Amino acid sequence: MPSQLVRDNLRTNKLPHIWCAGCSNGIAMRAISQAIENLGFDKKKVCIVSGIGCSSRTSGYMNYNTLHTTHGRAIAFATGVKLANPNLKVMVVTGDGDCSAIGGNHLIHAARRNIDITTIVFNNNIYGMTGGQFSPTTPMENYGTTAPYGNMEKPFDICNLAAAAGATYVARGTTYHVNPLVKLLEKAMIKKGFALVDVMSTCPTYYGRKNKKGTPAKMLKYFKDNTIDTKRVEKLSKEQLENKIIIGEFKNTDELEFTDKYLELIKGWEG
Amino acid sequence: MKVKQIKLMQGNEACVEGALAAGMKFFGGYPITPSTEISEISALKLPRVGGKFIQMEDEIAGIAATIGASLTGLKSMTATSGPGFSLKQENIGYAMLAEIPCVIVDVQRGGPSTGMPTAPSQSDIMQAKWGTHGDHPVIALSPNSVSETFHLTIRAFNLAEKYRTPVFLMLDEVVAHMREKIEIPVASELEIFDRVRPEENDTKYMAYKVPANHLVPPMASFGDGFDFHVTGLMHDEFGFPSNDTDNAEKLMNRIMNKVNDNINDIVDYEESFIKDATTIVLAYGITARSAINAVKTARERGHKVGLFRPTTIWPSPEKQIKKLLKNVKKIIVAELNLGQYVLEIERIVAGQAEVFFLGKANGEIITPTEILTKIEEVI
Numbered sequence: 347m348p349s350q351l352v353r354d355n356l357r358t359n360k361l362p363h364i365w366c367a368g369c370s371n372g373i374a375m376r377a378i379s380q381a382i383e384n385l386g387f388d389k390k391k392v393c394i395v396s397g398i399g400c401s402s403r404t405s406g407y408m409n410y411n412t413l414h415t416t417h418g419r420a421i422a423f424a425t426g427v428k429l430a431n432p433n434l435k436v437m438v439v440t441g442d443g444d445c446s447a448i449g450g451n452h453l454i455h456a457a458r459r460n461i462d463i464t465t466i467v468f469n470n471n472i473y474g475m476t477g478g479q480f481s482p483t484t485p486m487e488n489y490g491t492t493a494p495y496g497n498m499e500k501p502f503d504i505c506n507l508a509a510a511a512g513a514t515y516v517a518r519g520t521t522y523h524v525n526p527l528v529k530l531l532e533k534a535m536i537k538k539g540f541a542l543v544d545v546m547s548t549c550p551t552y553y554g555r556k557n558k559k560g561t562p563a564k565m566l567k568y569f570k571d572n573t574i575d576t577k578r579v580e581k582l583s584k585e586q587l588e589n590k591i592i593i594g595e596f597k598n599t600d601e602l603e604f605t606d607k608y609l610e611l612i613k614g615w616e617g
Numbered sequence: 618m619k620v621k622q623i624k625l626m627q628g629n630e631a632c633v634e635g636a637l638a639a640g641m642k643f644f645g646g647y648p649i650t651p652s653t654e655i656s657e658i659s660a661l662k663l664p665r666v667g668g669k670f671i672q673m674e675d676e677i678a679g680i681a682a683t684i685g686a687s688l689t690g691l692k693s694m695t696a697t698s699g700p701g702f703s704l705k706q707e708n709i710g711y712a713m714l715a716e717i718p719c720v721i722v723d724v725q726r727g728g729p730s731t732g733m734p735t736a737p738s739q740s741d742i743m744q745a746k747w748g749t750h751g752d753h754p755v756i757a758l759s760p761n762s763v764s765e766t767f768h769l770t771i772r773a774f775n776l777a778e779k780y781r782t783p784v785f786l787m788l789d790e791v792v793a794h795m796r797e798k799i800e801i802p803v804a805s806e807l808e809i810f811d812r813v814r815p816e817e818n819d820t821k822y823m824a825y826k827v828p829a830n831h832l833v834p835p836m837a838s839f840g841d842g843f844d845f846h847v848t849g850l851m852h853d854e855f856g857f858p859s860n861d862t863d864n865a866e867k868l869m870n871r872i873m874n875k876v877n878d879n880i881n882d883i884v885d886y887e888e889s890f891i892k893d894a895t896t897i898v899l900a901y902g903i904t905a906r907s908a909i910n911a912v913k914t915a916r917e918r919g920h921k922v923g924l925f926r927p928t929t930i931w932p933s934p935e936k937q938i939k940k941l942l943k944n945v946k947k948i949i950v951a952e953l954n955l956g957q958y959v960l961e962i963e964r965i966v967a968g969q970a971e972v973f974f975l976g977k978a979n980g981e982i983i984t985p986t987e988i989l990t991k992i993e994e995v996i
Binding site for chain 1: 688691842
């Protein structure tokens with residue numbers, strides 16, 4: 347029997363989901379539901395937009411207004427939805443490949459524009475849906491089916507990217523640290539502006555297997571053992587930070603939001 | 618407009634006026650010659666009528682935002698030219714399968730690639746039909762004057778809303794940039810069609826089920842309180858992904874047939890000097906302006922020549938062309954490309970008349986003299 351939270355927020359008749367056994371996307375999806383529930387949003391006004399990939403199948407399971415778009419374009423579709431109807435609480439669920447490779451341009455421009463969209467990245471460091479190719483967040487020297495000799499490319503830090511591009515709220519959580527993740531998601535969702543939460547997720551089937559990361563539980567434990575909160579970063583040396591995942595808040599500022607500015611413009615022409 | 622207005626304006630301007638008259642409330646675009654004035658004028662005018670304009674970061678985002686806006690219930694449009702039309706194709710296919718109404722203006726310029734950005738062409742005609750992957754329904758219109766651009770933009774919105782599908786307005790650089798007299802009718806004289814929406818209290822709403830006596834499924838807007846999902850995956854009548862082969866076949870047939878079964882409503886055309894013609898020139902857009910001049914001169918010289926001008930390019934006016942074949946023995950297809958729509962005409966004619974082609978792709982329009990010469994050559 348699904349929990350009350352699941353029944354109130356997910357389309358239970360669409361479950362079980364298509365994700366592999368041991369994938370932690372489900373933990374991230376549940377955390378989003380929990381944050382929405384905690385904030386008491388009117389669910390008829392919540393709109394989840396997603397792209398293509400494992401993460402993006404989330405929209406089909408969530409019982410709000412849901413839009414499953416094309417690869418990389420979720421933020422661009424969401425921009426149209428939000429500007430057309432600013433009363434909607436628009437969120438994007440995307441993956442590391444979807445939002446930082448094919449959709450990278452939309453990500454940085456939505457951040458620059460500071461449009462009120464909460465973007466939640468299920469970051470599993472791999473293209474899972476297509477079978478384990480390296481993505482822009484695959485660490486150097488890690489393996490993927492298209493990096494059979496190890497990844498030669500330097501990865502993106504999606505949080506730093508979004509922050510530099512102008513996002514007003516940026517945070518990273520993991521699917522191990524669920525309660526703190528829910529809190530980060532809540533803060534992102536109530537931010538009036540472009541907010542991004544990079545959610546470290548696990549792909550035992552492809553990333554894990556290719557890189558000998560062990561069982562699904564071991565992959566989650568890796569998050570427990572190898573994360574450092576942003577608040578502690580300044581106190582640590584470069585060596586102590588090496589290969590660590592920084593979690594917590596990266597940026598939290600307040601700036602005028604795009605659709606608010608547009609509505610002001612329209613108001614000036616009324617009457 | 619409360620009173621009829623006589624104005625001098627260019628085609629791109631008339632396009633925006635037509636869109637606003639049709640009820641456009643959203644424009645998402647990206648600058649590209651020779652369509653940019655459509656963006657510029659939309660940016661200026663939309664906020665004055667409570668509408669929204671956004672310049673997106675690229676062409677793909679322009680169509681994506683346009684589709685997103687349409688899903689909230691706003692009549693939406695984007696405009697582009699060849700290179701941008703290529704970039705938009707994936708999301709155009711999305712809107713076709715997910716049945717999201719919007720208008721896509723393609724101001725055709727010389728191509729391929731960057732080509733001749735300030736020169737006219739009609740070389741995206743086959744791209745309009747086949748540009749996006751997979752089988753899909755296509756409606757494409759082509760005006761030949763500033764005034765007709767106004768009216769066909771309204772028609773494009775009406776057809777998009779009626780059939781829940783993207784509609785192409787295929788302009789060319791000359792129609793888009795030339796300035797002509799235009800009479801803007803009183804708003805009450807215009808026929809405007811709005812999408813059919815579900816009843817407010819419809820608790821059994823299925824986003825992709827066609828109720829009895831409906832052309833398409835009623836379309837709910839995000840935020841209206843209906844539970845529905847939109848996807849570019851093959852989907853069931855609720856809108857959820859489905860790999861069921863029977864379902865896929867049913868859905869594909871339905872989206873194709875909503876256009877194919879309503880060709881009489883969608884297809885529009887103009888015939889001049891057709892009655893006793895044994896030879897016709899078939900031309901659309903700017904080329905039809907040269908063609909009518911050539912046909913008139915040919916008539917003065919005693920040739921039984923007529924002009925057939927489709928204003929709906931896709932679906933093609935197959936029935937009407939077949940009807941002409943009773944008397945017509947020769948058809949000259951004139952178009953600003955190296956042989957595109959002529960292929961469709963040859964398919965329709967199927968050997969029942971001789972088909973000749975007059976084309977050009979050097980950035981100049983086809984002149985009346987060139988068409989007249991072709992007429993006298995084939996007669």
